[in-house]
Amino acid sequence: MEEKADIRVLLIDDEETLLEYLSKRLLREGFTVKATFSGEEAVEVAADDNFDVAVVDLKMPGMDGVETQKKLKKIQPFLQSIVLTGHGAIDTALESGRQDAYKYLLKPIEYDNLVDTIKEAYEKKVELQQAKFREEVEEIYRSGRGARGIKKAVNKLRKIYGID
Amino acid sequence: MGSIDTKGLDSEKRHPGFSALGDDAHLAGAYLASILEHSGDIIFMLNEEGTILSFSKRGEEILQYSEKDIVGHPVQAIVHDVEAFENALSVCGKKGRVIVPELAFRNRAGTPESCDLCLIRIPNGQKDDHVFLGIGRELHCEKKLQDDLTRVDRLAELGRAASGIVHDINNPVAVIGEISGWMEVLISDASGLRPDEREELAKAVRDIEKQTRRCRAITRQVLNFARESASEKRTFDLHEVLQNTVQFLRSEAVSKNIEIVLDFMESPPPVQSDPERLEQVFINLLSNAVYSIKEGRTQGGEIRVKTSKTDGMVEILISDNGTGIPEELHEKIFELFYTTKPSGKGTGLGLPICRNIIEKLGGEISFKSEPGVGTTFFVRLPVA
Known part of the structure; x- marks a missing residue:
């Protein structure tokens, strides 16, 4: 995985100071970062902008981390969520959201570990997205359209999936 | 003892069992004698x-x-x-x-x-x-049991209170860690710093990070202690657990010239307990033993792990020939947050955790120690 790929990261944590500094570090690392301070805010932001990876704190007032990542997944099905959980809460976290989250990380986070996990989650996202893209392209070919029809449909797909 | 005169007692106050004796003074005497005897x-x-x-x-x-x-x-x-x-x-x-x-x-x-x-x-x-x-x-047994229960309750209560506080502390600690990470970046990017200045700043920030990691280690341990995950009891081979634990610490022991001797009984009875928790206890006790020898002498260190069966329980002895525990500290070693280790080395949680675990598993833990001679910890567990 080439690091220079533009990985769009959505951060969600009610601890604002933490996000302020975490965003700065991740930006410098080369990520595109958007910081949000609640699940509700994140869902709003995700309606307008596409992200590759979300980093969600489990324990937040209002919409909690599990709920948030489920909602995000509905809006952006390929988005991979990394859920941050405190010690002891991990069991409940696993129960309620094992299928949906890419990974659970124990808080306090180790920065390097987080960066690696974001990159892995991004690869997973791309992989899933491309698999789905290929599937749909095949579908288009099977549909029996003419060459021009196929080209048009595939280009449209490329746009949807952000694949050049 | 002779005959028993019950004329003075109201007949309705007599225990019904007594009327079965009728007027048989001999039987009544034997009855009474048996009661007094047994x-x-x-x-x-x-x-x-x-x-x-x-x-x-x-x-x-x-x-x-x-x-x-x-x-x-x-x-x-x-x-x-x-x-x-x-x-x-x-x-x-x-x-x-x-x-x-x-x-x-x-x-x-x-x-x-x-x-x-x-x-x-x-x-x-x-x-x-x-x-x-x-x-x-x-009252001895009941009172002791009552005392034990009160103590376990208090510990659990303390644990719950502590875990709340610790969770709250974890957040600012995480923020400090994040800020120091960012400062590290700023320092390495900054222009116009002399190399020695840059190095000193970088070191200061690394030290902040080191200290936040230390906070995390402490909070993690407190949370471990407080967590009330129910012990999972199952039947298992006690010797295997002990062997694994010893294996885990052997390299450290060898590097300090300490010999670990296993003295296991033949055909150990099956134990029904929680092997993971017990492992935690044994690691604690063994590393304490290693630590005491390291402090005490430079060679000829020996740790003995012995198992035997006593009073329907399995007993595990872990003895060392280290510094020993001074008499005046015997009362304190199971106290929460009490430690003799230098700051940063001990949390004062190891032995209280051991005691909590063993008591939850229905066992007992005790020790004997003589300064300059060594310390023996006794762990007794119920047989399956």
Whole structure:
């Protein structure tokens, strides 16, 4: 995985100071970062902008981390969520959201570990997205359209999936 | 003992079992003799003046007197709380019966023995006076159990309170960690710094990070302690668990010239317990042992791990020939947050955690130690 790929990261944590500094570090690392301070805010932001990876704190007032990542997944099905959980809460976290989250990380986070996990989650996202893209392209070919029809449909797909 | 005169007792007060004896004085005598011989209570009879007339077998055992030594003596000779006893006796004289929830007898060595006591006045129709029957039950076991339960409760309570605080502390600690990470970036990017300045700043920030990591280690341990995950009991091979634990620490021991000797009993009985938690206990005890030897001497260190069966329990001994624990600290070593290790090395949680685990598993943990000679920890676990 080439690091220079533009990985769009959505951060969600009610601890604002933490996000302020975490965003700065991740930006410098080369990520595109958007910081949000609640699940509700994140869902709003995700309606307008596409992200590759979300980093969600489990324990937040209002919409909690599990709920948030489920909602995000509905809006952006390929988005991979990394859920941050405190010690002891991990069991409940696993129960309620094992299928949906890419990974659970124990808080306090180790920065390097987080960066690696974001990159892995991004690869997973791309992989899933491309698999789905290929599937749909095949579908288009099977549909029996003419060459021009196929080209048009595939280009449209490329746009949807952000694949050049 | 002779015949028993029950004329003085109201017939409706008689225990129904007694009527089965009918007028068979011999059977009644044998019945009474058996009670005195086999009852687990201190049963005694006093005359009106408080002179001891009879004394049960268990009473002899607990107070370490034989009946013939003590009969004919005033009851005060075997009572610790004399005033309370005399009060009870006088109330009993008036009311016929009195129950004292806790009263201490005194054994031959002078040690108080706490009992719950019931005194009953028995009218003696023939002589127109009365005698007193006393039944005392040892409180020792119940009291100890009660104390233990109170302590475990307190620890659990403390644990719950602590985990709340610790969670709250974790957040700012995480923020500090994040900020110091960012400062590290700023320092390495900054222009116009002399190399020595840059190095000093970088070191200062690394130290902040190191300290936040230390905070995390502490909070993690407190949370581990507080977590009330129910122990998962299953049957397993105790020796295997011990062997694994020893293996885990062997390289550290070898590097410090310490020999770990295993002295296992043959065919150990199966133990029903929680192997993961026990491993935690053994690691704790063994690393304490390693630590004590490291502090104590430079060569010839030995740690012995011995297993045996006693009183229907499995006993695990972990002994070292390290520095030992000074007498005045014996009371403190199981206290929360008490540690003799230099700051940053010990949290004062290891042994309280061990004790908590073992007691939750229905076992016991104790130790013997002599400064300069070494320390032995005893862990006893119920057999499956």
